Amino acid sequence: GNSVTQMEGPVTLSEEAFLTINCTYTATGYPSLFWYVQYPGEGLQLLLKATKADDKGSNKGFEATYRKETTSFHLEKGSVQVSDSAVYFCALSRIQGAQKLVFGQGTRLTINP
Amino acid sequence: DAGVTQSPTHLIKTRGQQVTLRCSPISGHKSVSWYQQVLGQGPQFIFQYYEKEERGRGNFPDRFSARQFPNYSSELNVNALLLGDSALYLCASSPRIEGETQYFGPGTRLLVL
Numbered sequence: 135g136n137s138v139t140q141m142e143g144p145v146t147l148s149e150e151a152f153l154t155i156n157c158t159y160t161a162t163g164y165p166s167l168f169w170y171v172q173y174p175g176e177g178l179q180l181l182l183k184a185t186k187a188d189d190k191g192s193n194k195g196f197e198a199t200y201r202k203e204t205t206s207f208h209l210e211k212g213s214v215q216v217s218d219s220a221v222y223f224c225a226l227s228r229i230q231g232a233q234k235l236v237f238g239q240g241t242r243l244t245i246n247p
Numbered sequence: 248d249a250g251v252t253q254s255p256t257h258l259i260k261t262r263g264q265q266v267t268l269r270c271s272p273i274s275g276h277k278s279v280s281w282y283q284q285v286l287g288q289g290p291q292f293i294f295q296y297y298e299k300e301e302r303g304r305g306n307f308p309d310r311f312s313a314r315q316f317p318n319y320s321s322e323l324n325v326n327a328l329l330l331g332d333s334a335l336y337l338c339a340s341s342p343r344i345e346g347e348t349q350y351f352g353p354g355t356r357l358l359v360l
Binding site: 168227235236239 | 251278280282287288289290291292295302303305335337339341344347348349350351352353354
């Protein structure tokens with residue numbers, strides 16, 4: 135079946151550090167891939183997406199590249215800020231009669247000043 | 248434009264009771280999906296509705312049901328509540344059923360005592 139595996143958290147970094155959160159997936163065919171972010175007490179916000187192999191999604195300094203050969207979609211940011219502290223979810227979407235998102239377990243990121 | 252709205256924001260129920268959660272999609276969006284997010288985990292797909300018809304159902308018991316109205320708003324009903332139903336319930340909307348990004352509301356936090 136379809137599944138998403140994320141890097142275990144929590145992750146704690148200092149401001150301006152480089153961030154990588156690993157995400158790998160298992161799916162039949164060619165899913166769309168997403169990163170969502172959840173701030174404390176809130177719902178999910180779409181951070182970025184990629185719909186086909188080698189696509190790069192980017193937003194707010196975050197980037198992720200759809201790697202079909204390694205079935206990965208790792209999230210990166212060159213210089214994190216305190217305001218980036220949140221839980222990050224990797225997800226895939228497959229159209230099989232229903233467009234459902236399959237999420238990873240989430241990675242909690244804390245940035246210290 | 249307003250985003251996805253959900254009501255109520257918080258709810259406390261006791262075991263065995265029934266609950267109804269409401270969702271209004273983004274204007275122009277015809278597809279609504281429901282997800283359950285248990286504390287510390289990624290969201291799990293419950294239902295998708297499109298044009299008032301159920302298009303997908305996740306691995307949830309029959310105590311969970313939903314419907315979509317002509318104005319595309321939706322209700323999620325849960326009967327015979329169990330302690331394990333305590334979670335954040337998220338609604339997401341998208342313009343159509345295929346190949347579309349889903350946009351999430353802030354969620355309804357349900358606590359079952």
